[in-house]
Amino acid sequence: MFSPFLLLAAATAVPAEGPAEGKVMIFKDWYVACDNIWSCEAGSLSDDGSDVFTAQVVRLRREGGPDAPFRIGLRPQEEQAKGAARLVIDGGKPFAGTLDGEGDTWLDEAQSMAVARGLANGKSAQVVLSDGSAIPISLAGSSAALRYLDAIQQRAGTMGAIVATGAKPDSARPPAPPQLTARAATSLIELPDLKAYPRVIADSGCEYRMEGAEDRVEPLGQRNGKDMALVLIACDSGAYNFGSAVMIAERPMEDPNAKWTFRKAKFETPTGWGDEEQVAQVVNASFDPATGTLSEFAKGRGIGDCGTASSYAWDGEQFRLAERHLMDDCRGAWDWPRVWIAEVSVVR
16 A cells, blocks of 8 residues: 655656756745746645644745746635735734635735745734634744745845845846647547456556456557557555556557557656556546646645645657646645646647
8 A cells, every 4th residue: 555655755756867846845834845947935834733724824926037026825714715815914014915716815916025024024924804803824934934935046145035135136047947748649449458458457566456446548649650558557545545557558550450568658757656667656647638648646644735746748658747746744735836847838
């Protein structure tokens, strides 16, 4: 049976060359996460891991690049978001904003720097709801989190820094996102029937198949004279995470008399489970044939306030990491921050 926490650890692995995947850093009651193009997010966490409803009530997002603007959002729980909220720091004048259709209040961008510096330097904060009630927000760790954000975006010592301010111009530019090409799947006249290939499941290394587990086969289309199909073999299932071993089936193009052959799918970066010697596994998998995208997510615990989610683009030969979100501290963050992004173009 796989461990969700091992899944989280495995998801941090990156290619030996090229841009590095970002990290999620925890500073007391605040988290900060930046991706490979210096797009960063910081926000509040529950202060003790039990009252999870104070997490991400305050969240700051800032892109990389010279003098990039950033946004600060207030996100109470759905049942609390009856109108626009306000942010009060150290009992001062409330910062107000505009309520969107999802119950989030976005503060005026012109105030963002003042708000961010107030969060970093303040002693106390609260989000005041439209009915006058207030949610206390811990600022423990906020200064360290925003200082880390400055460092990742190479703003330390510049006029554009939030905490680590200086006299230098804010001029550092982030790396460009990797460029990927995904191949949309096309239909096949026939897909492999796994019942005719019992050895494939044995070779997948799936030891803990649940009774009644359903394997899936999806068409990938045709390439280099072959019919190709994606095979997801159900295995290693738990209470809320369901693993699938990933294999590729091939046979000569449109030859219904030919036998299918099976090989383990190649991934440019490790998935949530399995090493180079094993058949890679994805968790709670889905496949979108229109974009050639294989997606997975793994919860760290049942309520879903920690875990990892990834999507992979099929380029005709292997799956390449297109996007990854991660939160490995279970303290109320249901919206896991992004640590990797690529620009994907789809060919059909």
